[in-house]
Amino acid sequence: MGFEYQEGELYCDGLKIKTIADEVQTPFYLYSSEILISTYESYKKAFSKIDTLICYATKANSNLAILNTLAKKGSGIDVVSGGELFKALKAGFPPEKIVFNGNGKTRQELEYALENDLLMINVDSINELFVLNQIASEKTKKAKIAIRVNPDVNPITHHYIATGLAKSKFGVNIHEVKDIYLQASKLENVEIKGIHCHVGSQIIQTNLYGEVLQKVIKLAEELHEIGIIIEYINLGGGLGIRYHDEDVPTIEHLSEIILPYIINTNYKLILEPGRSIVGEAGILVTKINYIKKGFHKYFVIVDAAMNDLIRPAFYKSYHRILPVVEYNMENEGLIADIVGPICEDGDFFARERLLPKPEEGDLLAILDTGAYGFAMSSNYNMRPRIAEVMVSNGKYYIIRQRESYEDLVNKEIIPEGLS
Ligand SMILES: *Cc1c(COP(=O)(O)O)cnc(C)c1O
Numbered sequence: 001m002g003f004e005y006q007e008g009e010l011y012c013d014g015l016k017i018k019t020i021a022d023e024v025q026t027p028f029y030l031y032s033s034e035i036l037i038s039t040y041e042s043y044k045k046a047f048s049k050i051d052t053l054i055c056y057a058t059k060a061n062s063n064l065a066i067l068n069t070l071a072k073k074g075s076g077i078d079v080v081s082g083g084e085l086f087k088a089l090k091a092g093f094p095p096e097k098i099v100f101n102g103n104g105k106t107r108q109e110l111e112y113a114l115e116n117d118l119l120m121i122n123v124d125s126i127n128e129l130f131v132l133n134q135i136a137s138e139k140t141k142k143a144k145i146a147i148r149v150n151p152d153v154n155p156i157t158h159h160y161i162a163t164g165l166a167k168s169k170f171g172v173n174i175h176e177v178k179d180i181y182l183q184a185s186k187l188e189n190v191e192i193k194g195i196h197c198h199v200g201s202q203i204i205q206t207n208l209y210g211e212v213l214q215k216v217i218k219l220a221e222e223l224h225e226i227g228i229i230i231e232y233i234n235l236g237g238g239l240g241i242r243y244h245d246e247d248v249p250t251i252e253h254l255s256e257i258i259l260p261y262i263i264n265t266n267y268k269l270i271l272e273p274g275r276s277i278v279g280e281a282g283i284l285v286t287k288i289n290y291i292k293k294g295f296h297k298y299f300v301i302v303d304a305a306m307n308d309l310i311r312p313a314f315y316k317s318y319h320r321i322l323p324v325v326e327y328n329m330e331n332e333g334l335i336a337d338i339v340g341p342i343c344e345d346g347d348f349f350a351r352e353r354l355l356p357k358p359e360e361g362d363l364l365a366i367l368d369t370g371a372y373g374f375a376m377s378s379n380y381n382m383r384p385r386i387a388e389v390m391v392s393n394g395k396y397y398i399i400r401q402r403e404s405y406e407d408l409v410n411k412e413i414i415p416e417g418l419s
Contacts, residue, residue: 001034003283003365008326010365013391017285017324020396021363024387026287027304028402029374033069033392036283036370039251040073040385043273046255050269053119055099057274058084060371063324063388065399066278067091073151075113076119078237078272080107084158089116090394099234099270101148101196103170110135120144122234124171126180129190146194146234147181149174151215153199153208157183163200171197174215178222185228192228194270195220198236201275206249206257209235213261220267233262234270241279243368244318251276275371282370284309285324287360291336298336300358305340305346307380309373313346324363327356334358342381382408 003012010017013034020030044055055076058067062084068091079085088098095116103124104111110132113121123129123145136143150171163170172180179288195216199208202209212235220230233257242248262269286304293299309321311317321338334357338350349366358364377385384403389396 001038002280003035003367005326008070010322010324010326012283012396014394015391015396017365018363020389020391021287021324022286024389024398026285026363027302027308028285028387029282029369030365030396031063031066031282031370031388031390031399033281033390036066036069036111036278037073039277039281040070040075040113042251043271043277044074046251047259047269047271048261052269053097054201054277055097055234055270055272056277057272058088059375060274060351061278061282061373061375063374063390063399064091065388065390065397067093069390069392070277076270078274081104082112085109085112085118087114092147095119099146099196099272101198101272103148107131107135111139114139114141114143117141117374118144120146120193120232122146122148123184124148126172126183129184129187133187133189142189143193144191144193145184146192146196146232147172147177148196148198149177149216149219151197151199151212153211153215153259163198167176174219177219178226180230181223182226185312192230194234195230196234196270198234198272199238201238202240203238204240204246204248206239206254209254210257210261213258217261217265217267219239219272231266231268232270233267234244234272237272237274237276239273239276241276241368241371244320245303277371279368282368282373284366284369284373286364286366288358288360288364289341291334291358291360297352300334300338300355300364302338302340302349302364304349304366304386305342305381305383306344307342307383308340308386309349309369310376310378311369311372312349313344314376319349319369320367321353321355322365322367323356323358324365326402327358327362332357338364342383348389379408384408 053076055078071092080102098118148171159225286302290301340347388400
């Protein structure tokens with residue numbers, strides 16, 4: 001299952017990737033529904049001893065078919081914008097399994113959330129709390145909320161994705177949040193349901209979750225003492241995956257850290273994994289167009305680019321890259337930069353990577369790109385966004401068509417009155 005070699009050819013859930021590539025053309029994202037489903041089920045199983053709702057973080061990959069696959073398995077979902085809420089509803093998630101996050105929700109987004117009676121809205125500041133209460137009263141609704149706390153812990157991850165530091169823009173200082181809960185408890189149109197936090201992404205030290213939980217449970221107990229009952233503890237997402245040779249905790253391991261804190265309490269748990277659910281379920285399939293010798297090194301120039309996958313340029317992240325058809329191993333290897341055709345020096349997928357001697361026309365698979373791959377793609381350099389394909393039950397399906405040149409212009413207008 002998943003991505004594996006059989007007799008020198010890379011397969012996805014039993015289908016030969018070369019065959020799919022010949023039919024849909026490169027580049028494209030390819031997802032394994034077997035990996036997607038089994039990863040979601042690992043979460044369910046690991047946390048089955050307590051009342052847990054897994055709320056997949058839409059932003060990691062918001063393709064409707066991916067969302068629908070998870071919705072059918074009973075997953076909940078975390079959305080961070082009106083657009084994501086729209087897609088979650090469209091993909092079939094029931095509102096009572098949707099949580100709404102974000103530090104800058106607009107009035108329209110809050111109205112949209114209230115109209116749909118979501119499981120809860122995670123409020124990020126006292127000002128948002130008052131705005132939400134106001135909107136809820138206009139709509140004669142009660143907004144179910146959690147407050148996002150910033151527990152001031154330091155995940156060792158890229159600074160762009162460390163969100164639980166004191167300096168971070170997210171959440172309410174844990175030392176001040178009690179007062180906000182107290183104020184919330186007095187608002188007519190707000191109902192307190194939980195505590196939310198999310199401290200970062202690509203976290204590989206799981207004991208961090210223990211540290212956070214300790215702080216959050218202490219807060220919940222203090223709130224209890226002043227008559228505020230917390231039903232849900234939401235620990236956010238952030239579990240890392242293995243991109244290279246990192247020592248990455250399993251989902252099972254994560255549950256072993258978390259369970260002891262919750263198992264003898266009445267708290268229900270919410271988790272919001274994004275990357276760890278969908279990251280390993282996707283690859284980017286790309287074709288080598290040219291191999292060129294530069295001053296000091298070789299360049300393997302492929303047909304995908306940083307607009308399709310920005311993680312290497314943005315976070316300097318490492319992705320394993322494999323040949324889709326294993327080369328003749330008698331050839332010697334080639335150390336090369338694997339780059340795209342965009343006019344930026346940051347347009348690379350790997351630097352000084354050893355490939356078994358590649359040839360023009362060969363296909364490469366850039367692994368672990370299911371999360372924050374397509375989701376962060378753009379039309380930079382006027383490149384139509386690439387296709388997304390998913391294998392399910394022995395067949396492959398196009399789940400997002402490759403954009404056309406027409407798609408690049410069809411929202412743009414040359415006004416009549418232009419000089
Ligand atoms: C990004 C995000 C997640 C998901 O993070 P992953 O690292 O992909 O698991 C979950 N919750 C919130 C609030 C987020 O911002």
